[in-house]
Amino acid sequence: MLIINCPLCGPRDHAEFTYVGDATKNRPKNGDSSNDNAWYDFVYLRDNPKGLHEELWQHSFGCRCFVKVLRNTLTHEIIATGMPKDNLILKEKGLELNV
Amino acid sequence: MTEVNTSKNSLRRQSGLAHVINYGQFGNVTLNGPSLFICERHPLTILQLDTNKSKTLTDISNLLNVEFPHTNTCNGDDKRRILWLGPNRWLIVEPEHECLQTLINNEFNSSEVFLTDLSHGKSTVRLRGRNARDVLMKGSGVDWHLNSFGADYCAHTKLFDLAATVDCRDIDVFDIYIARGFAEDFWGTLVDAAAEFGYQVD
Ligand SMILES: [Zn+2]
Numbered sequence: 086m087l088i089i090n091c092p093l094c095g096p097r098d099h100a101e102f103t104y105v106g107d108a109t110k111n112r113p114k115n116g117d118s119s120n121d122n123a124w125y126d127f128v129y130l131r132d133n134p135k136g137l138h139e140e141l142w143q144h145s146f147g148c149r150c151f152v153k154v155l156r157n158t159l160t161h162e163i164i165a166t167g168m169p170k171d172n173l174i175l176k177e178k179g180l181e182l183n184v
Numbered sequence: 185m186t187e188v189n190t191s192k193n194s195l196r197r198q199s200g201l202a203h204v205i206n207y208g209q210f211g212n213v214t215l216n217g218p219s220l221f222i223c224e225r226h227p228l229t230i231l232q233l234d235t236n237k238s239k240t241l242t243d244i245s246n247l248l249n250v251e252f253p254h255t256n257t258c259n260g261d262d263k264r265r266i267l268w269l270g271p272n273r274w275l276i277v278e279p280e281h282e283c284l285q286t287l288i289n290n291e292f293n294s295s296e297v298f299l300t301d302l303s304h305g306k307s308t309v310r311l312r313g314r315n316a317r318d319v320l321m322k323g324s325g326v327d328w329h330l331n332s333f334g335a336d337y338c339a340h341t342k343l344f345d346l347a348a349t350v351d352c353r354d355i356d357v358f359d360i361y362i363a364r365g366f367a368e369d370f371w372g373t374l375v376d377a378a379a380e381f382g383y384q385v386d
Contacts, residue, residue, distance in 0.1 A: 149270050
């Protein structure tokens with residue numbers, strides 16, 4: 086069982102959460118067709134990192150908030166959690182994002 | 185269980201559990217008597233309130249005479265209770281005696297306060313006794329220890345694989361709110377989990 090520490094509710098079983106996806110993707114600012122490549126990247130392209138990964142989960146059985154999770158995809162260790170605006174990589178100094 | 189209809193405009197509340205509840209003592213009841221007591225709380229007015237206006241919140245709190253609780257906690261008593269559900273979201277619960285929704289809507293601008301009546305959609309079970317925390321432990325990974333989850337704490341969690349809101353009313357008293365559609369299933373699982381301790385249905 087993985088335990089995810091929701092910043093609001095505290096430590097909970099991961100089964101209470103829904104996986105949302107890669108938290109490193111930023112939504113392109115405008116919808117112009119000139120921005121198609123950026124949108125294509127945002128909607129479809131995902132890396133498959135071995136190691137640390139910043140991802141979003143939703144606490145759907147709890148407070149329903151989105152939670153940012155820094156997880157090691159190799160060991161499943163959850164290193165840090167925070168609100169979506171938090172930069173967990175910066176928080177956990179010395180850790181390099183392996184993408 | 186008798187049905188009461190006191191608010192003029194609401195439909196008659198029907199218990200979602202009345203047909204599955206058997207009263208009496210069951211399971212491993214020792215000479216000391218049952219260590220768990222289970223009953224349905226019914227009929228209740230259950231409203232979900234959403235607002236991000238702190239001034240409005242203070243005004244509603246004055247109207248209801250109960251302060252809005254902070255993260256993971258509840259305020260109030262059996263007559264009227266407010267539970268924290270999430271950021272800017274609360275659950276107001278009271279035994280049905282008036283149309284609370286109308287009372288609040290008459291006083292406040294509906295574009296600032298969003299009320300959803302969940303009274304028909306929820307079933308409420310009260311679990312009390314010295315083994316109540318042991319039963320909760322079987323159904324969810326929340327830390328139910330008294331030090332982390334004492335009186336006036338609440339948790340929204342997956343309890344026996346169902347979405348549930350658990351309100352700690354007192355050290356060994358818990359109100360559990362579940363979706364009415366799953367109430368029958370929940371009841372069955374709860375009494376199974378309680379059987380080893382011996383329980384009484386009131
Ligand atoms: Zn949460």
